[in-house]
Amino acid sequence: MLAMYGREAGQFDAPETLSRLDAVGARLGVALEAASQQEWLTLLDTALAGVGNAVFITDPNGVILWANRALEMLSGYANADVLGKTPHLFHSGAQNLDFYQRFWNAIKNGITWRGEIVNRRRDGRRYTASQTVTPLLGSNGQVSHYVAILEDISERKASEERMHHTANYDALTDLPNRACFFDRLGQALALARREGQSGALLFLDLDRFKQVNDQLGHAAGDALLVGVAQRLREQVRESDTVARLAGDEFTVILPRLATLEAAAGIADKILDAIAAPFAIAGAELTIGISIGIALFPQHGETVEEVLNAADHAMYRAKKAGRNGYAFAEAVAPAAAADPGLVPEHGNV
Structure with a gap:
C-alpha cells in the first residue's frame, strides 16, 4: 500500500494530481514487484545452487525464466543462452510428435509428467534424462509456471544396454x-x-x-x-x-x-x-x-x-x-x- 499525506485538506484532489499519483503508484508497484521477483530468484539461486539435478522454470508458454547451474553443466548452454528460450533448444529429434502431444496434454491440464527423454547438448551429443515437469497453478487456478527437474541417466542406460546385449x-x-x-x-x-x-x-x-x-x-x-x-x-x-x-x-x-x-x-x-x-x-x-x-x-x-x-x-x-x-x-x-x-x- 502507498500512503501520501499533505499539509492541507484536498491537496491531492485535483484530477491531474490524482492521475500523476496513480502513475507514480503504478511505477512503484512494478518496481516493488520486480524487486520481489529478483529477491525470489536470488533465493532460488541460493537454495538450488548445490542441487545436483538440473532445474529450470518456465512461464505458461514454455519460455525459460530461470535455470540453475546444473542445467548449464548438463546441457552445455550458459544461462544467458537459455533464458528467454524454450526447451526446444535441447530438442534431439529422438521423440516423435505423439510423445510431445501426450506430454503437453498432461502438463497443460495440471498433471505432473514423469518420464525419460533424450535431449541434445550444445556440442550435439545426446543424453538421456529422467525428467519431471510439475505445473504450478496461480490464484486463478490456471497454470502460471512449469518446474522441470532433470537427472542425467545416460551412464545407467548405457550400462543397462550393455547388460541386455551381453545377456542376449x-x-x-x-x-x-x-x-x-x-x-x-x-x-x-x-x-x-x-x-x-x-x-x-x-x-x-x-x-x-x-x-x-x-x-x-x-x-x-x-x-x-x-x-x-x-x-x-x-x-x-x-x-x-x-x-x-x-x-x-x-x-x-x-x-x-x-x-x-x-x-x-x-x-x-x-x-x-x-x-x-x-x-x-x-x-x-x-x-x-x-x-x-x-x-x-x-x-x-x-x-x-x-x-x-x-x-x-x-x-x-x-x-x-x-x-x-x-x-x-x-x-x-x-x-x-x-x-x-x-x-x-x-x-x-
Whole structure:
C-alpha cells in the first residue's frame, strides 16, 4: 500500500494530481514487484545452487525464466543462452510428435509428467534424462509456471544396454544367442497367429566343423564362425533373425514367409554364400552347411515343436550327403507317390 499525506485538506484532489499519483503508484508497484521477483530468484539461486539435478522454470508458454547451474553443466548452454528460450533448444529429434502431444496434454491440464527423454547438448551429443515437469497453478487456478527437474541417466542406460546385449547376444559372432532366439521365435509365432500367416525356421549346422578345430586350431574355428555369421546376415531381410544356438549351430527366423519354395530360395542363397572360400589364417578354407526347413504353424505351434521339426530336417539333410537342405516331414509335396517321402536338395 502507498500512503501520501499533505499539509492541507484536498491537496491531492485535483484530477491531474490524482492521475500523476496513480502513475507514480503504478511505477512503484512494478518496481516493488520486480524487486520481489529478483529477491525470489536470488533465493532460488541460493537454495538450488548445490542441487545436483538440473532445474529450470518456465512461464505458461514454455519460455525459460530461470535455470540453475546444473542445467548449464548438463546441457552445455550458459544461462544467458537459455533464458528467454524454450526447451526446444535441447530438442534431439529422438521423440516423435505423439510423445510431445501426450506430454503437453498432461502438463497443460495440471498433471505432473514423469518420464525419460533424450535431449541434445550444445556440442550435439545426446543424453538421456529422467525428467519431471510439475505445473504450478496461480490464484486463478490456471497454470502460471512449469518446474522441470532433470537427472542425467545416460551412464545407467548405457550400462543397462550393455547388460541386455551381453545377456542376449553371442560374444563371438554378435548374433542373437539361444535365449534371444527363443524369444524372437515366440514373437514370430505370435505374429503368425495374429495375422493368420505363415513363417519359416531354418536350422543350420556346419559340415565337419570339428575337423577345422582339430586341424587348424580353435582360433581358426572361431574366425570361421564369425565369417559364417556375417554371410548369413547378408542373405536375409532386416525383419529376419539370424541366431547362433551353440557351437556351429545357427538358425534363421523368417516371419511372413508363406511357402516352402520361398524358404528354399533363401536356403539356396545361403548355400551359395557359404560355398565361397573363407580367408582364414592366411589360407582359403571351404566348408559346407546342412539346413533343415520348417514352416509354422504347419510344422508346429510352439517354439519347441517348430525347432524340433527344423532340427530333425537338418539331420536328414546330413544323412542325405550334407551341404544341402531338407524339409520337415509333415509337409510332403503332393506329387510324391509316398506320402512319407520328402526330397532333400542341394549339392550333396
